[in-house]
Amino acid sequence: QSPSIKNGPQFHWVTITLDLRQVFQVAYIIIKAANSPRPGNWVLERSLDGVDFQPWQYYATSDTECLTRYNITPRIGPPTYKRDDEVICTSYYSRLVPLEHGEIHTSLINGRPSADDLTPELLEFTSARFIRLRLQRIRTLNADLMTLSYRDPKDVDPIVTRRYYYSIKDISVGGMCICYGHAQSCPWDPVTKLQCVCEHNTCGESCNECCPGYHQEPWQPGTLSDGNTCEKCNCHNKAVDCYYNQTVADLRLSVNTLGLFVGGGVCVNCSQNTAGVNCQTCADGYYRPHQVCVCVCVCECECEFCLSLSVELCVCVRECVCVCVRESVCVCVFKFKELYCHSAKCVDIQWNEMLCLTGPRCYIFKHKHITLDVRNNFLNLYLANLLKAVI
Helix, strand or coil, X not given: CCCCHHHCHHHHCEEEEEEEEEEEEXXXXXXXXXXXXXXXXXXXXXECCCCCCEEEEEECCCHHHHHHHHCCCXXXXXXXXXXXXXXXXXXXXXXXXXXXXXXXXXXXXXXXXXXXXXXXXXXXXXXXXXXXXXXXXXXXXXXXXXHHHHCCHHHCCHHHHCCCXXXXXXXXXXXXXXXXXXXXXXXXXXXXXXXXXXXCCEEXXXXXXXXXXXXXXXXXXXXXXXXXXXXXCCCCCCCCEEEECHHHHHCCCCCXXXXXXXXXXXXXXXXXXXECCCCCEECCCCECCCCCCCXXXXXXXXXXXXXXXXXEEEEEEECCEEEEXXXXXXXXXXXXXXXXXXXXXXXXXCCCEEEEXXXXXXXXXXXXXXXXXXXXXXXXXXXXXXXXXXX
16 A cells, blocks of 8 residues: 555655566456555556566556547557557546456456467567556546645645555466477476476577577477477487578578478587588598498598608598508509509509509509699698599
């Protein structure tokens, strides 16, 4: 109960703020008056941080007050809503009768266009941690209203003014945890307060993101018609996490678990020497042996034939192809252990035919030749492309 206006007209203006301790989706607010009429003019407001408040609904003693005080066209009769985020002004709950124990029912979801299938606009409009009642005018008896309008309340008989005050005996707030349609319950936790029990492969305090590894499609709020389940990325069991990339989705570069190029999941930290959007290829320098059931990319160049000197380096180029690189620019190529490298000469033991001669020009397979520029004991991309052409 507030002080009566017997103590001064400033007690028309009273503010009540509720802190719900965490953000909820508020569905309704019911205010019950005690031994006084319901408030006359007032504003119901919401806030996420307790600093920036936005109006939910305006209440006025008459339809004229809606226009003159709040500059809003009054909604005649019981409150109705044309938009999910519409803020109206009503005089329906500011009537004088009953003089005591009157109630004010404010529905923030029911009666709005998307009440049965929540939209992002309605979810944003109903989200709040702080609820504020800004009471701005006490409802007085009609017979006294004229008197109080023209005279200072202190000059009016105290028997009259002492009866005018705000008296609220109960404020009920109904709502739900904000789980964005991805949870059916949010039980109380002494540490985290009310915590959503997330479903649909979602994670986060409010189920507001997809769990690691489930980003084939972007996260969306769940609805009654569609749960919008987060879809697992297809990383061929070689990565535990991924992220969504819209460009990858537009270019149809990512394969989902059904083998379709739908979605934009990009695998992160591919294991077993793999790479690619779906960990579907071998990393540079690794291969999968031909016609061998091996799911791991390996690089097994048997280079015991290379000189132990640091002037030669064994490099794995691609599947079953290794090269022995020497600064003297003689490159020896072998396939399936058929060709061996000795010093600056390549000798085919089985065919007994010299394939590579000393010097900057090496002859490979029926006199096809390449001129190489090998420096720092590394095989450049140019050499790799040539090897693919001749083997």
